[in-house]
Amino acid sequence: xxxxxxxxxxxxxxxxxxxxxxxxxxxxxxxxxxxxxxxxxxxxxxxxxxxxxxxxxxxxxxxxxxxxxxxxxxxxxxxxxxxxxxxxxxxxxxxxxxxxxxxxxxxxxxxxxxxxxxxxxxxxxxxxxxxxxxxxxxxxxxxxxxxxxxxxxxxxxxxxxxxxxxxxxxxxxxxxxxxxxxxxxxxxxxxxxxxxxxxxxxxxxxxxxxxxxxxxxxxxxxxxxxxxxxxxxxxxxxxxxxxxxxxxxxxxxxxxxxxxxxxxxxxxxxxxxxxxxxxxxxx
Numbered sequence: 001x002x003x004x005x006x007x008x009x010x011x012x013x014x015x016x017x018x019x020x021x022x023x024x025x026x027x028x029x030x031x032x033x034x035x036x037x038x039x040x041x042x043x044x045x046x047x048x049x050x051x052x053x054x055x056x057x058x059x060x061x062x063x064x065x066x067x068x069x070x071x072x073x074x075x076x077x078x079x080x081x082x083x084x085x086x087x088x089x090x091x092x093x094x095x096x097x098x099x100x101x102x103x104x105x106x107x108x109x110x111x112x113x114x115x116x117x118x119x120x121x122x123x124x125x126x127x128x129x130x131x132x133x134x135x136x137x138x139x140x141x142x143x144x145x146x147x148x149x150x151x152x153x154x155x156x157x158x159x160x161x162x163x164x165x166x167x168x169x170x171x172x173x174x175x176x177x178x179x180x181x182x183x184x185x186x187x188x189x190x191x192x193x194x195x196x197x198x199x200x201x202x203x204x205x206x207x208x209x210x211x212x213x214x215x216x217x218x219x220x221x222x223x224x225x226x227x228x229x230x231x232x233x234x235x236x237x238x239x240x241x242x243x244x245x246x247x248x249x250x251x252x253x254x255x256x257x258x259x260x261x262x263x264x265x266x267x268x269x270x271x272x273x274x275x276x277x278x279x280x281x282x283x
Contacts, residue, residue: 008048017034020033072119075109084133089139089140091233093234117144118145121137124137140233166265166268167185174226180203190259193208194206202223222242225244227248227250244257246261
């Protein structure tokens with residue numbers, strides 16, 4: 001027997017949307033969730049309402065503005081507001097969590113975060129010449145552009161770090177993964193016992209010897225960076241980290257203790273086989 005397909009109307013779709021919202025207990029429902037709850041395909045919704053967000057708005061609910069195609073002015077105005085709140089250039093990861101929009105429209109229009117910040121500077125020249133954090137944004141845009149150039153050069157030239165010649169590691173770290181590898185090789189001599197390494201922030205949980213107490217250990221939450229300053233540009237939470245481990249410490253005003261492996265390796269060379277903890281910089 002042939003299956004009889006129901007032909008939906010705008011009214012029947014809106015009723016189905018309201019029923020799904022009531023069942024799920026939240027006002028924002030994705031098109032995939034709606035299809036799973038009702039069995040109604042997205043082409044049916046698009047045919048009668050044009051877009052998913054128009055359908056949601058017609059039902060009296062808030063559409064997901066993060067997926068809308070936005071004007072340049074709207075994007076830059078919200079980026080300006082986010083930088084004003086951050087009192088400087090807001091890192092992309094922070095904006096993605098707290099901004100009105102997601103990163104996708106910025107990347108689609110300006111390709112990189114450096115490009116978005118540069119566009120914001122030009123926008124401020126036209127619309128907000130009294131913006132108080134212009135210098136900080138200009139500095140971060142230049143730094144982001146420099147980092148991007150370095151990353152592209154690394155990919156293009158299969159770049160290696162300078163020759164290190166330390167034990168079985170030939171080259172100095174040229175990325176965060178190299179920092180993790182080198183730290184693992186010397187952690188014991190620096191007074192650390194590693195408990196966990198992962199991809200979620202912070203990267204590592206460890207215990208280390210407490211200075212002045214031969215057998216006392218303290219818990220340490222570690223974030224790995226190739227350069228310490230990247231901690232700030234990545235938008236990490238200072239309160240959730242106890243120590244930055246990096247190859248090169250380039251952030252003098254860093255509020256957290258820093259272990260620079262570049263200096264630690266030189267100390268270990270000098271100590272030869274003598275084991276001992278290498279001091280970290282105080283905030």
